[in-house]
Amino acid sequence: MEHPVEPGVAAEAWRDLGRVVAAHVVMLRDEAILDDAGAAAVLTALDGVRRGEPPAAPSLAALIAAFDRRLDAQVPAGVAGAAAIGRARADMLATLVRLATRGRLLAAAERLEALRDALLELAGAHAVTLMPAFSEGQPAQPTTLGHYLGGVIAPLGRAGARLRGVYAEVNRSPLGAAALAGPGFAVSRERVAALLGCDGPVPNTFDAVAAGDELAAAAALVGGVAATVGRFVEELLRWLRVEPTSVRLGDEWLGGEPALPHLRPPVGLHDLAVAARQIAADGMALVAFAQAAPYEPLIATNEAIYAPLGRLLDRGAALLTRATGLISTGLDVNRAYLANRSGRALTTTSDLADFLMVEEQLAPAAARNIAALTVSRAAAQGLEAGGITPELVGAAALTVIGRELGIEFETLGRFLAPRRFVERRTATGAASPAATRAYLELERARLAADVAWREDALARLAQADADLARQTEGMGVADSG
Numbered sequence: 001m002e003h004p005v006e007p008g009v010a011a012e013a014w015r016d017l018g019r020v021v022a023a024h025v026v027m028l029r030d031e032a033i034l035d036d037a038g039a040a041a042v043l044t045a046l047d048g049v050r051r052g053e054p055p056a057a058p059s060l061a062a063l064i065a066a067f068d069r070r071l072d073a074q075v076p077a078g079v080a081g082a083a084a085i086g087r088a089r090a091d092m093l094a095t096l097v098r099l100a101t102r103g104r105l106l107a108a109a110e111r112l113e114a115l116r117d118a119l120l121e122l123a124g125a126h127a128v129t130l131m132p133a134f135s136e137g138q139p140a141q142p143t144t145l146g147h148y149l150g151g152v153i154a155p156l157g158r159a160g161a162r163l164r165g166v167y168a169e170v171n172r173s174p175l176g177a178a179a180l181a182g183p184g185f186a187v188s189r190e191r192v193a194a195l196l197g198c199d200g201p202v203p204n205t206f207d208a209v210a211a212g213d214e215l216a217a218a219a220a221l222v223g224g225v226a227a228t229v230g231r232f233v234e235e236l237l238r239w240l241r242v243e244p245t246s247v248r249l250g251d252e253w254l255g256g257e258p259a260l261p262h263l264r265p266p267v268g269l270h271d272l273a274v275a276a277r278q279i280a281a282d283g284m285a286l287v288a289f290a291q292a293a294p295y296e297p298l299i300a301t302n303e304a305i306y307a308p309l310g311r312l313l314d315r316g317a318a319l320l321t322r323a324t325g326l327i328s329t330g331l332d333v334n335r336a337y338l339a340n341r342s343g344r345a346l347t348t349t350s351d352l353a354d355f356l357m358v359e360e361q362l363a364p365a366a367a368r369n370i371a372a373l374t375v376s377r378a379a380a381q382g383l384e385a386g387g388i389t390p391e392l393v394g395a396a397a398l399t400v401i402g403r404e405l406g407i408e409f410e411t412l413g414r415f416l417a418p419r420r421f422v423e424r425r426t427a428t429g430a431a432s433p434a435a436t437r438a439y440l441e442l443e444r445a446r447l448a449a450d451v452a453w454r455e456d457a458l459a460r461l462a463q464a465d466a467d468l469a470r471q472t473e474g475m476g477v478a479d480s481g
């Protein structure tokens with residue numbers, strides 16, 4: 001049983017139909033398939049049709065047919081049907097889906113850029129904020145919050161790069177493919193693509209109406225971004241469960257319970273995590289749906305995916321806006337608490353073997369064995385790294401190499417201090433403040449390039465709209481945009 005096209009979906013499709021048909025008619029005029037008088041008559045009638053309210057329709061295909069009927073009802077009898085020359089349901093539906101998707105991709109790109117910018121600001125402000133990093137649920141090493149945030153900044157940067165690639169595939173015009181083999185008239189698919197602001201036509205006419213991979217890629221992109229956001233939000237929730245004072249949330253992220261006046265649960269954070277999981281799951285479902293489409297013109301598939309894909313992209317953009325608010329104003333990091341926790345659980349002792357090789361000139365195997373014995377004895381005694389003494393190391397050395405070592409307490413203490421541990425990590429992308437700041441500069445450059453790309457893409461679309469308006473105005477028609 002068919003369901004009527006939702007009013008909002010119908011309005012969007014109706015608006016895009018006006019643009020597509022106008023571009024198609026201008027192309028028909030340019031290729032001398034339609035003469036100037038006929039094109040002017042059609043475009044004049046088109047201006048009235050596109051300003052009207054779309055009718056209730058059981059499907060997008062029915063909406064396209066209704067649009068054409070209204071148009072033909074308002075043109076002279078001699079040019080009735082002329083606007084439909086060289087196009088069919090298959091290429092029209094494919095074009096509508098792509099136009100709707102490309103606009104939402106650019107909107108999502110802007111929201112993604114805002115989140116990345118907020119994360120880069122937060123990371124830059126915390127390039128020296130010490131914190132413990134965990135591996136498989138256990139404290140592993142000290143790092144800084146700025147370095148730690150690279151784990152969310154980097155995948156979002158890669159998502160920005162993927163978005164550009166997905167947009168490049170989506171922003172190609174299927175129009176002129178007709179049913180699948182192409183029209184019987186010598187239309188210019190390149191011309192109509194340019195008028196629609198596309199980067200060119202889909203090169204193969206069968207692929208133009210049978211491809212679903214570009215829509216799957218768009219769904220996968222938004223689902224992947226949501227999954228990245230969700231992972232980080234879930235991590236914040238873990239912090240709040242295990243280390244409640246590590247971060248403080250703004251009031252807008254907290255709830256209340258009348259029966260427990262002391263309780264301020266992070267309901268906003270939970271809601272954000274749930275929304276991210278749902279978008280990620282829905283993205284995967286749309287990917288599977290698109291990939292399972294039959295090897296034929298995807299009329300039914302495009303009908304079915306148009307609205308859900310649009311909603312998915314809209315929800316993804318809203319998620320990014322909410323996450324940006326969390327990072328920008330909703331999160332207060334307890335620097336002192338995190339720094340205090342960064343040296344716990346002997347996490348800096350992984351460098352003890354390095355210390356023995358550098359300071360005592362021991363062979364690597366001997367240094368590792370002494371370090372391992374020292375750490376195991378410290379753990380048995382319930383010591384932290386700061387409690388490891390030269391005597392403890394010397395006793396281990398006596399067992400391993402048969403002699404004690406002349407280690408100074410202050411030298412050993414400085415070496416095992418969390419801040420010194422982090423400062424020694426100077427390799428590209430490592431945890432030292434200098435390396436972290438260098439990495440953040442690279443990400444800022446990547447972000448700036450993505451912003452410039454999006455602004456250029458928007459400018460190209462605006463220019464295409466202006467060109468189409470000039471073409472229709474040149475035939476005495478006031479284009480309504």
